[in-house]
Amino acid sequence: CVLQRDAKGQYLFDLLCHHLNLLEKDYFGIRFVDPDKQRHWLEFTKSVVKQMRAQPPFTMCFRVKFYPTDPAALKEEITRYLVFLQIKRDLYHGRLLCKTSDAALLAAYILQAEIGDYDPGKHPEGYSSKFQFFPKHSEKLERKIAEIHKSELSGQTPATSELNFLRKAQTLETYGVDPHPCKDVSGNAAFLAFTPFGFVVLQGNKRVHFIKWNEVTKMKFEGKTFYLYVSQKEEKKIVLTYFAPTPEACKHLWKCGIENQAFYKLEKSSQVRTVSSSNLFFKGSRFRYSGRVAKEVMESSAKIKRDPPEIHRAGLVPSRSCPSITHGPRLSSVPRTRRRAVHISIMEGLESLRDSAHSTPVRSASHGDAFAVPGRSGRAESSERVAVIADENYSPADSVLPTPVAEHSLELMLLSRQANGAPCSIEEEKESEAGTPAGGDAEELGELRALCPGAGGPGAAQAEQVNKFVLSVLRLLLVTVGLLFVLLLLLIVLTESDLDTAFFRDIRQTPEFEQFHYQYFCPLRRWFACKVRAVVSLLIDT
Numbered sequence: 001c002v003l004q005r006d007a008k009g010q011y012l013f014d015l016l017c018h019h020l021n022l023l024e025k026d027y028f029g030i031r032f033v034d035p036d037k038q039r040h041w042l043e044f045t046k047s048v049v050k051q052m053r054a055q056p057p058f059t060m061c062f063r064v065k066f067y068p069t070d071p072a073a074l075k076e077e078i079t080r081y082l083v084f085l086q087i088k089r090d091l092y093h094g095r096l097l098c099k100t101s102d103a104a105l106l107a108a109y110i111l112q113a114e115i116g117d118y119d120p121g122k123h124p125e126g127y128s129s130k131f132q133f134f135p136k137h138s139e140k141l142e143r144k145i146a147e148i149h150k151s152e153l154s155g156q157t158p159a160t161s162e163l164n165f166l167r168k169a170q171t172l173e174t175y176g177v178d179p180h181p182c183k184d185v186s187g188n189a190a191f192l193a194f195t196p197f198g199f200v201v202l203q204g205n206k207r208v209h210f211i212k213w214n215e216v217t218k219m220k221f222e223g224k225t226f227y228l229y230v231s232q233k234e235e236k237k238i239v240l241t242y243f244a245p246t247p248e249a250c251k252h253l254w255k256c257g258i259e260n261q262a263f264y265k266l267e268k269s270s271q272v273r274t275v276s277s278s279n280l281f282f283k284g285s286r287f288r289y290s291g292r293v294a295k296e297v298m299e300s301s302a303k304i305k306r307d308p309p310e311i312h313r314a315g316l317v318p319s320r321s322c323p324s325i326t327h328g329p330r331l332s333s334v335p336r337t338r339r340r341a342v343h344i345s346i347m348e349g350l351e352s353l354r355d356s357a358h359s360t361p362v363r364s365a366s367h368g369d370a371f372a373v374p375g376r377s378g379r380a381e382s383s384e385r386v387a388v389i390a391d392e393n394y395s396p397a398d399s400v401l402p403t404p405v406a407e408h409s410l411e412l413m414l415l416s417r418q419a420n421g422a423p424c425s426i427e428e429e430k431e432s433e434a435g436t437p438a439g440g441d442a443e444e445l446g447e448l449r450a451l452c453p454g455a456g457g458p459g460a461a462q463a464e465q466v467n468k469f470v471l472s473v474l475r476l477l478l479v480t481v482g483l484l485f486v487l488l489l490l491l492i493v494l495t496e497s498d499l500d501t502a503f504f505r506d507i508r509q510t511p512e513f514e515q516f517h518y519q520y521f522c523p524l525r526r527w528f529a530c531k532v533r534a535v536v537s538l539l540i541d542t
Helices: 009-020 077-092 100-115 139-151 158-170 247-265 294-302 349-353 460-496 502-508 511-541
Strands: 002-004 028-033 039-041 058-064 180-183 189-195 198-203 206-212 216-222 225-232 236-243 415-417 447-450
Touching (some): 077 100, 460 511
């Protein structure tokens, strides 16, 4: 397959969905990271190469963009499997917060889906401790996971376990959360997120605000400041103000909000309107959501009639607990002690993101230090450095990793045909989304690397800023010329009318007006009247 230099994002996305045999594709998107470590969603209406500010090769990742309101109601098993992989990744990266009992049940579903029924011959005592479902485990949690897997889930097929996993995950408050780090007006760290049900604000491991989509009336941003306008009951209007780390992060937050509101709130895609970040035409950014809305997607899914596509599930990769789709035999499980060493910073829940400018939890990984998996004797020593897991409110996010790296990732080959005929390909991801060093672990949804030379560069950011300034000036000039033209037409109409005021009488008596009236206006009026009569007579005759 050939990827032209001017190929749109929609072409690349359709190509990937065709490779995955995926029809319910509106829930997914392609994400990439720019040189400033700011994440973006690939816009399908724009050229792929022009959206990239980095030097080639480009790294892009296939992700769930809009979480289904009810993932268990998805039509096809392949779609549920892909969403299952994404939520499993969220659980590992600390975005899906839950109690200890819920965490144990979710991990047990993952075990049942990927290693099958408990077998004493294959699964010795403590087997659940050899797999990594969360950044931090405790012995009590591991015993609970194994107990549920042994006694409650026997006989469940992978599809059934995945379905039960989705049903349970959907009930959690942070289901579908993709956190954007910000600060409130008091300077306190917070995380803003858009879910299928509305807008949420997280502080620490608690949800402090939840606003339904029908209560959100407007979103805009200016520089680093993000404004959310809310209209609640009894005509109570609220404006929530938050500050993003950078203007680019604030703009990305705004665009994500516009897309999520359009997808979940609107009844039809024809209701989507272009939104401006400012009240002035010539100032600010303009953006329009280009896809279908949730209701249309569900109606389209109900019409799917085909034999279910074959799913080649990947085996559990303990280091990530989020394997990629492979088109080969099922992979064997790998013990946690054999995985590639990665340094993990011990942080507290979502607070580990307070210095991140990303839209999702990302922290730089240090590869000089290995992550030492504590043994039975070392767990007591390590417990002094980490927070104790509470049964009432367990957060698996005490440590947040950068995006994991694919070893058995989706492999596609794309060629970028340019003037010099330079080849282009999509390979497995060698580095994480944020540019962290490569690991040897399997990614869950497939990583894309497009090798398209000739785009981006050090001056790309400056050129983009200059282009924005020029466009803003051109808009201002266009608006000014348009207003002057309208005022001139209005003045001519008023002076040629029968309106009898001292001001217009003085104008009509000037030699310049009389010359304009007899030499230009009257002939033009006669010509226009003649053309109108000709058109009217033609319409009558036909």
